[in-house]
Amino acid sequence: MNQAIWHEPTVGRNERWAAHHLHGMTIWLTGLSGSGKSTIAHALADRLTSGGVYNYVLDADNVRHGLNSDLGFSDHERWENVRRIAEVARLFADAGAVTLVPIISPFRDSRSRARRIHEVDHLTFLEVYVSTAVEECERRDPKGLYAKVRAGEMSGLTGVDAPYEAPQSPDLTVGITGESIDDAVNAVHRLVIDRINSAH
Secondary structure (H helix, E strand, O other), rough: OOOOOOOOOOOOHHHHHHHHOOOOEEEEEEEOOOOOHHHHHHHHHHHHHHOOEEEEEHHHHHOOOOOOOEEEEEOHHHHHHHHHHHHHHHHHHHOOOOEEEOOOOOOHHHHHHHHHHHHOOOEEEEEEEEEEOHHHHHHHHHOOHHHHHHOOOOOOOEOEEEEEOOOOOOOEOOOOOOHHHHHHHHHHHHHHHHHHHHHH
């Protein structure tokens, strides 16, 4: 039984955002390992910062070194990993940060839940599908994971021997064949700035 009682803040979201010229939201970048999610997120963070937009990259790999260090890679643990990160992203967005979340998040239901908890709290959630083909991800293989799977040294890699349920109606798709990182960053940047401007 949950005995915790919700405590309403003295300073509400609207006051906080207005006082600091903020507009929080979550940009959820999903795709295979090696698709370019983190590269896009960090390049976008640099551009937003240069433009005076408060932001934070909540990198899923980094979170596994702390908050989610107790989780492995079973389907249930992957779902729990996404659940926790979604909750943290919601808090960051509420605080006023444009929160960039590069995370594989292979299951549609967990991504839908991430969207839902934001929308219930009247926060913008934008799903960006980095749709780089698995062949290109394997060619890049920045972490050496694909090579390990092919060598029989590991298993459970999303998109190879573990499932990935691609988004059916993302807010934006990038990473298509021939598209540069700059093109992808430009597209996501436009999406973010349009949402900020439409709110004013």
